[in-house]
Amino acid sequence: MTPNTNNSIFTKYLRKLRHSENKVDHVKPHKDIAKNEKTEFDRFRREEYSRIDESGTVYLDYAGAALYPRSLLIKHYEFLEKHILGNPHSASSASMLSSQVELQARQGVLDYFDADSDQYMVVFTSNASAGLKLVAEAYPFGPDKALILSEDSHNSLHGMRKYASQATAQTIYYEVHDTGLKVTNATESGGHLAPSGERGLVVFTAQSNVTGIKQDLGLVEKARLAGFDTIVDIAALATTSRVSINSIKADAAVVSFYKLFGYPTGLGALIMKQKFAQKLRRPYFGGGTIETVQVPGNNVTMTEGPSRSTYKIFTSQDGTTNFLALPAVIYGLRFMDEHIDKLEVRVRTLIDFTRQALSIIRYKNGIRLVTIHGTDDAARRGGTLALTFHKSNGDDVACEKIEVLANNEKISLRSGCLCNPAMTAILLKRRNDIQTIGEHLTFSDLLEKMGVDSLGIVRISFGIASNHEDAKKFLSFAKRLATGLELD
Numbered sequence: 279m280t281p282n283t284n285n286s287i288f289t290k291y292l293r294k295l296r297h298s299e300n301k302v303d304h305v306k307p308h309k310d311i312a313k314n315e316k317t318e319f320d321r322f323r324r325e326e327y328s329r330i331d332e333s334g335t336v337y338l339d340y341a342g343a344a345l346y347p348r349s350l351l352i353k354h355y356e357f358l359e360k361h362i363l364g365n366p367h368s369a370s371s372a373s374m375l376s377s378q379v380e381l382q383a384r385q386g387v388l389d390y391f392d393a394d395s396d397q398y399m400v401v402f403t404s405n406a407s408a409g410l411k412l413v414a415e416a417y418p419f420g421p422d423k424a425l426i427l428s429e430d431s432h433n434s435l436h437g438m439r440k441y442a443s444q445a446t447a448q449t450i451y452y453e454v455h456d457t458g459l460k461v462t463n464a465t466e467s468g469g470h471l472a473p474s475g476e477r478g479l480v481v482f483t484a485q486s487n488v489t490g491i492k493q494d495l496g497l498v499e500k501a502r503l504a505g506f507d508t509i510v511d512i513a514a515l516a517t518t519s520r521v522s523i524n525s526i527k528a529d530a531a532v533v534s535f536y537k538l539f540g541y542p543t544g545l546g547a548l549i550m551k552q553k554f555a556q557k558l559r560r561p562y563f564g565g566g567t568i569e570t571v572q573v574p575g576n577n578v579t580m581t582e583g584p585s586r587s588t589y590k591i592f593t594s595q596d597g598t599t600n601f602l603a604l605p606a607v608i609y610g611l612r613f614m615d616e617h618i619d620k621l622e623v624r625v626r627t628l629i630d631f632t633r634q635a636l637s638i639i640r641y642k643n644g645i646r647l648v649t650i651h652g653t654d655d656a657a658r659r660g661g662t663l664a665l666t667f668h669k670s671n672g673d674d675v676a677c678e679k680i681e682v683l684a685n686n687e688k689i690s691l692r693s694g695c696l697c698n699p700a701m702t703a704i705l706l707k708r709r710n711d712i713q714t715i716g717e718h719l720t721f722s723d724l725l726e727k728m729g730v731d732s733l734g735i736v737r738i739s740f741g742i743a744s745n746h747e748d749a750k751k752f753l754s755f756a757k758r759l760a761t762g763l764e765l766d
Contacts, residue, residue: 319624319745322617325349327743336689336751340517340741341487341662346540347613347742354541354606366601376601383604387547390611391512391531392522399555401548402599406513407434409532409548410481413509414438416558417479419445424478426506428493429700430454431483435511438481447478454704480506482528485515488701488737489652490629490662492519499527507554513537513546517741518625518661520618529554539610539742542603564596621742625661628740632663632749639753639760641670647760651705651735662739664705667765674706675765676732683764687755694734702735 323330326347330337337345364372366380384400387393403409414437419425425442427435429451439449480501485492492515498508509530512521517537530550536543560580563571569579639647651664667675677693684691695702703709738752759765 319620323743323745330743334688336687336748337743338689338691338738338740338748338752340744341490341514341537341737341739342692343536343543344517344538344540344741345743350539350541350606350609350613353609357605358602363601365598367598379604379608380599380601383607386608386611387549390615391516391533391549392524393531393549394524397551397553398523398549399552401550401595402604403532403546403548403595404544405534405546406511406532406537407432407437407534409530409546410434410438410509410511412548412560413479413530413550413558414441415562416560417441417507418557418559419447419478421446422477424448424450425481426450426452426478427481428452428454428483429704430486430488430491431481431698431700432487432511432513433697433699435481435483454701477505478507480508482508482510483514484510484512484521484526485519485660486662486698486701487514488662488696488698488705488735489664490514490660490739491653492658492660495526502527502529507557509550514660514662517739518618519622523549535607535610538614541610542600542606545600545603545607562596617742625740625744626656626659628744628746628749629659629661629663630656631746632738632753635749635753636663636665636756639756641760643670645670645672647756661741661744662737665736665738666706667736667759669765674732677734677736678732679765680736683759684752684755687751689752689755691752692737692739696735696737702733705735706733708733 326349327345328348330345361375362372363376363379364370366373366376380402383402385395387400388395388398401409401412403412411434417423419442423445424447425439427438427449442449480498482495482498482501483493484495495510498510501508507530508528509532510526510528512531513534514537515521516533521531523531530548532546532548534546536545563578563580571578633650636648636650637646641647645668647668649666649668651666653659667677667680669675681691681693700709740748
């Protein structure tokens, strides 16, 4: 049934978008932005992200979520408005169109992430975390197959150890310093578990979601050659860098699309080798993953592996894909492909500029306002800065207070442990405290045990729509903190 477009609030909004898209010069930038912006990027920002300057917002949380471009909304809406899409588990014309869109989206993912379609397959998930869970619950862990991962990992990676533990497999962590991964030999950590053959699963974080440090992905191939299966979390890295899975040579990788282009949320991908997929044994089956089911009874025949001609995904994808959102993934990946290379250069420039400017901000007594965590190696930095603010006497300021003060000035940033407790603790010299956490210990209990009121850092991150004005406004905010009394 065709929607009533005359009374649709969204349609009215869409008309406004179309009008402003055709008359970009009529969009008035925020008063603090120079009126006569003429560069290619300035036009790009006004055309795609005019709402940033119109609202006066300084958005510095691209590591949390990217902002969606206007053109993506328009293209997605126009596609849905024009076509009839049905449940893909059928042979009707509406269903076949959905299947074609799904096929195109899978190929788009493989192409964008440079994954050989003869080796790799795509499973659409709700996000990167769901992809990790899918692998963890189905991987054949055991006494001779360990789980190995970095301390500098998102909680979604740490959660995989629950499945390893249930299968009596060891979980082994390799250490990190505050400047990145400490490599003695990550793969040798589990070498004693099996003298030969498959040793287990090594999980890599391509880029720290806390510090923005890019890890040495050459370790992935070393782990594979040593007999391990490998999976890489590329969610943070892919926000500002082009990623080639063929070059990384991982068995699997996970990503959330909202991290790249903002919309849609609730949709990600597990990209994995077909040979690796054959090792997985799902504990659950749902619609679209089975051939026959005995009812009542226990017998079930699962769909056998992916077909290269249709990219049919065997038992990994539970139920119906979010097929109405897949056109947005196609358009979003095309958008990123067009802009990612320039984005990477621009973000590197913004990070360098902001780091240098922050490093010289001091109180009148010479105390630094900010400690900048991470590496000095520009080649290993992503679009993220991890910061600890200080009072004029050198004591740390609660990260939550900085977020509140920033929010008062319409600066959106992130504070806390950032779902990565180990790396945050390492930066704050609290590694021992995080390692001695007992069972049923709440965060409040932990703070009381440590004798502190706050535990976390401040994170700012640049992305697809960031410009120097965003950086300058944050720096002005920081300078005011150093000259005022808010932090003392």
